[in-house]
Amino acid sequence: MDTRKQGINTQLVHAGTEHDAFGSVVTPIYQVSTFAFENAQNGADRFSKKAPGYIYTRIGNPTTAALERCVAELEQGVGAVATSSGMGAVMVAYFALLKQGDHMVSTASVYGASRVLMERHFSRFGVTASYVDTSDPKNVTAALRPETRLIYIETPSNPMMQISDIAALATIAHACGALLVVDSTFASPCLQQPLLLGADVSLHSVTKFINGHADLVGGILVAREAAVHDRLRDAMVTTGCNMDPHQAFLVHRGIKTLELRVERAQRNAGKIAPWLEQRPEVAWVRYIGLKSHPQYELAQRQMKGPGSMISFEMKGGLEAGKRLMDRVKLAVLAVSLGGVETLIEHPASMTHAGVGQPEREAAGISDGLVRLSVGIEDADDIIADLDQAFGK
Numbered sequence: 001m002d003t004r005k006q007g008i009n010t011q012l013v014h015a016g017t018e019h020d021a022f023g024s025v026v027t028p029i030y031q032v033s034t035f036a037f038e039n040a041q042n043g044a045d046r047f048s049k050k051a052p053g054y055i056y057t058r059i060g061n062p063t064t065a066a067l068e069r070c071v072a073e074l075e076q077g078v079g080a081v082a083t084s085s086g087m088g089a090v091m092v093a094y095f096a097l098l099k100q101g102d103h104m105v106s107t108a109s110v111y112g113a114s115r116v117l118m119e120r121h122f123s124r125f126g127v128t129a130s131y132v133d134t135s136d137p138k139n140v141t142a143a144l145r146p147e148t149r150l151i152y153i154e155t156p157s158n159p160m161m162q163i164s165d166i167a168a169l170a171t172i173a174h175a176c177g178a179l180l181v182v183d184s185t186f187a188s189p190c191l192q193q194p195l196l197l198g199a200d201v202s203l204h205s206v207t208k209f210i211n212g213h214a215d216l217v218g219g220i221l222v223a224r225e226a227a228v229h230d231r232l233r234d235a236m237v238t239t240g241c242n243m244d245p246h247q248a249f250l251v252h253r254g255i256k257t258l259e260l261r262v263e264r265a266q267r268n269a270g271k272i273a274p275w276l277e278q279r280p281e282v283a284w285v286r287y288i289g290l291k292s293h294p295q296y297e298l299a300q301r302q303m304k305g306p307g308s309m310i311s312f313e314m315k316g317g318l319e320a321g322k323r324l325m326d327r328v329k330l331a332v333l334a335v336s337l338g339g340v341e342t343l344i345e346h347p348a349s350m351t352h353a354g355v356g357q358p359e360r361e362a363a364g365i366s367d368g369l370v371r372l373s374v375g376i377e378d379a380d381d382i383i384a385d386l387d388q389a390f391g392k
Ligand SMILES: Cc1ncc(COP(=O)(O)O)c(C=O)c1O
Pocket: 085, 086, 087, 088, 111, 114, 154, 158, 183, 185, 186, 204, 205, 206, 207, 217, 218, 219, 336
């Protein structure tokens, strides 16, 4: 059943599932490495794609394929490619879409490892990149070079919640023969559909909202066009960045409640952000749902809701931030985000420690910045926890 025209919750519950010979209500875990051919000719035909059927789990697996169909339908793409981790998805995007001599323009405050992968590793193969504040399309235009082949943005970006205009950047990319990849992890398919705004690829660390239960890492890429999907799949298969069937089963189970979780966490964040904003210990709060957010209007147009990620600056800088993190009792001091539990972390010493301090500062990631991934607990309990952690 294709669910593309149905409501988001119907999609989340049913998309991708095909009932097997036993009538299994959900797609089971096909925990196998290899699939038997009917005969020698059938094996040859599967390899040459003349006959349908699976060959080998790195190339394709029924459990993983069910998840891929589900996310492709949710994001209105032609197909999806599930990967071992979110970084596996970033790796596949760079590997599939860039070659020696190419140039990429990217968001300055992009997830630390996405930047490290480019600057430390792809640079060794002659790929160059410019990091700019992509929330202003003019900065992207100014950074373009004749050899620019990829605009890779993260919106909302981590941890500053900056919003970049997907439609405007898709136009800029296509005008110069480049592709636009959007890391949409912070939004999830519930709050943002990059492909409908013109992006070529939508990328997620499914570790976060899509799976939502802090029990695995995984990634996924969704393509708008078949040719791009083929390049991504080939890169995934040849680099061995495939998602394991057990992982795929858990993600497909987790995604069924995505909208319920996102909506609930967003409601909590909508209470916590204004409360933080009036705390004397807090210098400023960055939350997409607050009018003080610099791209508030753009977010209203581009996203279906502000989500549940909040960053804030402690007036006492790093020491005050550390004290807060050591005192929380309900919020868990851990990196990652988008799970059912509230998490708190310090980007400068944790998620973005691999990025140099000048680059961090240029991207607005100060040493006193604290990031909160609001969970689905009761808002009053999260507020009470932060209140006691702020101390007297
Ligand atoms: C926005 C974003 N993209 C990509 C990644 C990488 O995902 P993973 O940790 O699943 O490899 C992360 C991880 O935190 C992230 O926050």
